[in-house]
Amino acid sequence: MIRKLTIGLALAALMSGAAFAETIEVQMLNKGSEGERMVFEPAFVQAQPGDTIKFLAADKGHNAEVNKGMLPDGAEAFKGKINEEIEVTLDVKGVYGVICKPHFAMGMVMTIAVGDVDAPEDFLEGRVPRKAKQRFEAQLANL
Numbered sequence: 018m019i020r021k022l023t024i025g026l027a028l029a030a031l032m033s034g035a036a037f038a039e040t041i042e043v044q045m046l047n048k049g050s051e052g053e054r055m056v057f058e059p060a061f062v063q064a065q066p067g068d069t070i071k072f073l074a075a076d077k078g079h080n081a082e083v084n085k086g087m088l089p090d091g092a093e094a095f096k097g098k099i100n101e102e103i104e105v106t107l108d109v110k111g112v113y114g115v116i117c118k119p120h121f122a123m124g125m126v127m128t129i130a131v132g133d134v135d136a137p138e139d140f141l142e143g144r145v146p147r148k149a150k151q152r153f154e155a156q157l158a159n160l
């Protein structure tokens with residue numbers, strides 16, 4: 018009896034978790050809606066642990082990958098191939114910096130915040146091209 022109840026509760030917890038987790042779509046574009054070149058749109062995503070981010074290859078020639086060192090401790094990095102649509106489920110709270118490798122120097126970057134978090138102090142300490150840095154700074158201002 019108690020065992021059945023426990024299983025029932027576990028199932029209910031699982032199902033409610035699934036119901037609340039969201040999938041958020043991010044487009045990879047040659048030109049953004051405000052006319053700027055080589056962008057992820059939206060460039061800043063506020064997610065919750067367990068949410069899925071889906072990168073859509075709306076235009077060709079882009080990829081989505083976590084920039085080296087720009088992810089929370091304990092989180093797993095991801096790396097999509099060029100033209101590949103990838104879905105990543107982010108369970109670890111923190112800030113993730115995502116880049117498009119071919120257009121990193123042109124500033125094709127975006128930021129995902131998972132949970133209610135502050136920008137890590139060392140987020141922009143690595144080698145980041147100027148244009149990318151400016152966009153990251155603007156994105157981090159959302160935190």
Ligand SMILES: [Cu+2]
Nearest residue numbers: 079117120125
């Ligand atoms: Cu790109």
